[in-house]
Amino acid sequence: MKKLINAPERAVEEALAGMARAHGDLLRVHFDPTFVVRADAPQPGKVGIVSGGGSGHEPMHAGFVGAGMLDAACPGAFFTSPTPDQMVAAAKAVDGGAGVLFIVKNYTGDVMNFEIAAEFCAAEGIQVESVIVNDDVAVQNSLYTAGRRGVGTTVLAEKICGAAAEEGQSLAQVAELCRAVNGNGRSMGMALTSCIVPAVGRPTFAIGEAEMEIGVGIHGEPGRERMMLQSADEITDILAATIFDDLPFQRGSQVIAMVNGMGGTPLVELYIVFRRLAELCDARGVIIARNLIGNYITSLEMAGCSITLLDVGDELLRLWDAPVRTAALHW
């Protein structure tokens, strides 16, 4: 294992300390329990938005803490859900009297820990709503699995809900909006390589030079199917076809299109994928109203990408365009 770390067990903490120094104008980092909070929290009268998950997906979630997006993020150990005490402390730190929204990616650990945290918050009189994001179309059978995973749509939901909270929408409204974004977003990912969890020191799975894994989540886990490696266009076709058919996206619909890198794929390749995705959207009459291309929800140094399409109306576009000021997303 070759990594820029000092010690696996200190990696998350040291990275957060670095973030705190780099972005002191945007956020503060609290340790024991660990959470990252907007520098000017709590905002009186504003719904607080809290998310969290295992580390190794950077910039998600701590990179999205700031005005117009998340009020707090709870980072866990690598690929491991954070714990309820972190979530409760974060909720207390951001509660400005209008309640707190938990945005939770659908993974067994994340869901259970946030559920326990919501129970603890309720016991302490903090109003909490939770919305579970489950947009991964790679998971076909939700009845005999833990359900669709939460992936790319989470980034878009955090931006859009952050904007709604910033303009004073109520907890019920922001939660409803989050459910609507989740309902209209679909993602699918693929991997060219596995990744190495620092404490493990070896790749999570073995994959041959001529192979790829289609339908992966964001934890270096094996995906839906192992296939022979194909060209960027063919890979884009496979990912996009599954997404298009799932919602389904209609001719004339507007979308926010995200081409996301898994951490080990250069931007130049992501643009090649986006180019093909745009051709496919054109051919189907799907209008790419906005796009986001880069590494936003990653899986350590895994090479690969995911595509997310979010069907949006003018109201969601307005919230998407609203100002945001975070370490990873700002306009």
Add this chain to the structure above:
Amino acid sequence: MIQKSTLIDWITIYAQEISTNKEQLTALDAAIGDADHGINMDRGFTEVMQRMPSLREQDIGSFFKGVGMTLLSKVGGASGPLYGTLFLRMGMASGGKEELSLTELAAQLSAGVDGIRQRGSARPGDKTMIDALAPAIAALQEAADAGQETCQALEAAAAAAEAGMKATIPMQASKGRASYLGPRSIGHQDPGATSAWLLIKAAAQAACSAQ
């Protein structure tokens, strides 16, 4: 009767077992999950052992609750809430006691396992820790009803847990991260069922050496 010191030994032995088997648990998890089960459990039980000097001074109910809260706050992932819930429920069921009968221990473990089922909504056959724990509880209760000694009864429970753990190998997972693999999860032993077997085995070891 089972003394509090035996229960402290149980947790101490289990913490050692987790530490010894950390790599194996993580390797099982790498095959069908995300390669962190051994690491997370070890982090939790290392913290439990650090807090042991104060935990051991408390009654059995508070002792188990303390173990549960420590796991809940230090483990994360899916195993934190599940093992945390197990010990919290055991603690709630054991009031302010200083010793337990075998029947009481069986009832408390059973309450703990019910808590796991509710939190994780897993059923037998889903390829989870329940597949080791449910037969262990059944064997323990049967042995207690038959008037067996604690050591024998827990050894029977550990054997049932081991059989249940091995039975997860041909199962297709339908809960947790392994469920995403579909048929590819078949042929692998479930890491949660493995750590659950170690838990019951540690209980038998503590009880038998206390005799």
